[in-house]
Amino acid sequence: MLRRVVLGGVDCFAVLTSLYITASLIFAPSLAEQFFSSSVAAIFVGSAALVFYISGLYNRSWRFFGFGHAMMVVLVSLIANAIAWSATLTMLAKSPGIGFFAAALTHWLLTIALMMGARSLRRSVQEGLKPKTVAKALSTKPLDENQGIALLVGSPQWALSVLDLIKAEDSPNFEVAGVLLPSISDPIDRVGKAKVLGSHDMLVEVVESLALQGRRPTIVIASDDGIHLSQREIARLSHRAKELGLELSRIRDCWSEILLKTHPNRPQELDVKSLLGRNEYKTNDKLIAGQVEGNCVLTTGAGGTIGGELCRQIASFKPSRLVLVDHSEFNLYEIEMTLRERFPDLDIRSEVCNIRDARKVRRVFAEHRPAIVYHAAALKHVPIVESNPCEGVLTNVLGTKTIADAVCEFEARAMVQVSTDKAVNPVGMMGATKRVGELYSQALDMCGVDDPNAPRFMTVRFGNVLGSSGSILPLFQRQLEQGKPLTVTHPDIERFFMTVREAVQLILQSSSFALEKDTERGTIFVLDMGNPVRIIDLAYRLISAYGLEPEVDVPIEIVGLRPGEKLFEELFDNCEEQVDSRLEGIIEARSQPIPLPFIKKSLERLEMAVREGDREEAKRITHHLARLPSSGVKFDLRMPKRSSRVARSLDPV
Known part of the structure; x- marks a missing residue:
């Protein structure tokens, strides 16, 4: 008062x-x-x-x-x-x-x-009473070498707001040498008390000029709103700053996400066709709706990249209930909130559950009695599983067995397992564990050859998913935006690629087709992803998409193959027969399955090795099982007793 x-x-x-x-x-x-x-x-x-x-x-x-x-x-x-x-x-x-x-x-x-x-x-x-930050920065007197000097890169309005923030600081740790605008055509000479030194494309010249005055900048502060400076321009600026030995700090406007939605020059999504060299696969929604609508559907790994997209697409087909299973509470929370906002009338249940825990899995199945199960939970990163083989077995093999056994016990109609091309002729533990999971599901599927009411166990196999967590594309984008070289393990390494949407459409369409048309049991569905793409070519395309020149603006660094990694991935095993599917863009693979008694006995020994922490024994059993279908051993699936005797005589463990 x-x-x-x-x-x-x-x-x-x-x-x-x-x-x-x-x-x-x-x-x-x-x-x-x-x-x-x-x-x-x-x-x-x-x-x-x-x-x-x-x-x-x-x-x-x-x-x-x-x-x-x-x-x-x-x-x-x-x-x-x-x-x-x-x-x-x-x-x-x-x-x-x-x-x-x-x-x-x-x-x-x-x-x-x-x-x-x-x-x-x-x-x-x-x-x-405040330090004369801007005034001192505009002087021509050489500054203390320990004193930080900054260049502002952005629109005049943005630069003025930053200058005001600096003036409000009690003890700012840098001074502003000048401003670089998005375009040199802007006739502005000063922003506040800071001199306009040119455009963002003139960073090299401006830094050299200031260095001659004894005032070389140490940091570049750029507006990262995606409007005045596009992501391509930010990437170029980042590389130039790195070459000059300058630190780049980006300030994102809190309104930028809203503005980007309405700004006519906002950056567009990367063109899938230009990156993959082919058109994106499309799906038949009517076929999927006929199998999902009105049924209780359960998805494991619901908080992951594939599982989350799977849940979003399943929800659009109006299941009677959608059960989300994931061991990560945060991931589960995120996907549940997303679904509840988009589908407020859908009955959604979240279950924090590790698929390794058989008792918890059985309780979830007993409570919800799902009709269709989509099994997307897995450990998928090759080097991590290679260095943690027992963990890979627990999730990718024994966890898959736990889910499949629950499907049988609680009489679900079908289980769809998400697999990978790394399961074909695997050299690493990640691929080998996924292959064993395929074989167990295939063995269960074959048990219902003479029983039309037996549950179906289908495997869907696809390549690398662009944009999934830990995949190569987000890594490349992060390296580009940070001004780092793009790292490639080998100049000749190549992979099959698909988008997250394509992967989920393959899962839904192939499984729905198999259930409706009652296709032959033991079939593995594979997306026709065209020709494999060299990783180094993908890097070149991405660099060009950012408006930069490969090997000039952005170098490529060869870092060597990682443990368990192959140069070339394959979609089919040597023992698998390729059959053209009636679904466009999908190929069916049929191979010699392993009898259920044999694989069950081997999995018991595998579980024992894992529980005892015997990494080498776990790796040996896993790789043996993964290679068995292509080893030339023939099994007579029509004679269970004989199959068991054969299994005992051939059991390597």
Whole structure:
């Protein structure tokens, strides 16, 4: 309250001072004396105090006096003066004339000048107590070598806001040498007190010029709103800054995500066709709806990249209930919130459950009784599984067995297993564990050859998924934006690629087709992904998509193959027969399955090795099982007892 009284007193003093100056200059001495009376002074002070207080003028701090505050001073002083002059003329019984109008206008202008002067002085004092960051940055005197110097890169409005933030800091750790605008065509010479040194494309020249003055920048602060500087321009700026040995700091506007949705020049998504060299696969929604609609569907790994997209697409086909299973509470929360926002009427149940925990899995199945199970949970990163073979077995083999056994026990209609091309002729543990999971599902599927009511176990196999967590594309994009070289393990390494949407459509369409048409059991569905893509070619295409030149703007660094990694991936094993599917873009693979008694016995030994922590034994059993179908051993699936005897005689464990 004391602050308001003091500030009000200063403004009232300005009103009275301007009144006395006006009366002395314009009126005759006899009339001027009447305006010097206490009654007239009381009218002007009272009117000003009342209007200023009611308007909320003193809710604003003088330390941050600016244009908006100034406009408010103009308006409230006009109202207060109009009231005071009208009341004074009435009291003095004077008729308004040209002289009085001139006096009122002069008094108002003087009042504004004094009130704004007081506020400007207060702000000047406030800023005078701050370090002269911008002023020192504009000087030509060489700076201390330990003192940071920054270049701002962005629009004039953005740069001005950053300069204001710097001035508000008590002890900023860098100084601004100048501003680089998005376009040199902008005729602006200065932004605030900072000089405009050119456009963002002139970074090299500007840094060299400042270095000659003994003021070489150490940091570049860029506007990362995706509007004034596109992602391509940010990437180029990042590489130039790295070459110059400058640190790049990007400031993202909190409104940028909203602005990007409406800005006509916002960056577009990367063109899948240009990256993959083929068109994206499309699906038949009617076929999928016929199998999913009205059924309870359960998805494992629901919080992952594939599992999350799988849940989003399944939800659109109106299942009676969608059960989300994942061991990560956060991932489960994110996908559940997304689905509830998009499908508010859908019955969604979230289960925090590790597929390694057989008792918990059985409880989930007993409660929800799913009709269709999509099994997407897996450990998928090749080097990690290679260095943690027992963990890979627990999730990719024994976890798959747990889910498949629950499907049998609780009479689900079908289980669809998500597999990978790394399961074909595997050299690493990730591929080998996925192959064993395929074989177990295939063995269960073959058990229902003579029983039309037996559950179906289908395997869907595809290549690398662009944009999935840990995949090569996000890594390349992150390296590009950070100004680093793109790392490729081998110049000849190549992979089959597909998008997340394609992967999920393959899963849904092939499984729905198999259920509706009752296709041959033991079939593995594979997407026709065209020709494999060299990773180094993908890197070149991505660099070009950012408007940069490969090996010139962005180098490629060969880092060597990782443990368990192959140069070339395959889609079919040597023992598998390729059959053209009735579904466009999908190929079926049929191979010699392993009898269920044999694989069950081997999995018991494998589980024992894992529980005992015997990594080498776990790897040996896994690789043996993965290679068995292509080893030339023939099994007679029509004679279970004989198959068991054969299994015992051939069992390597």
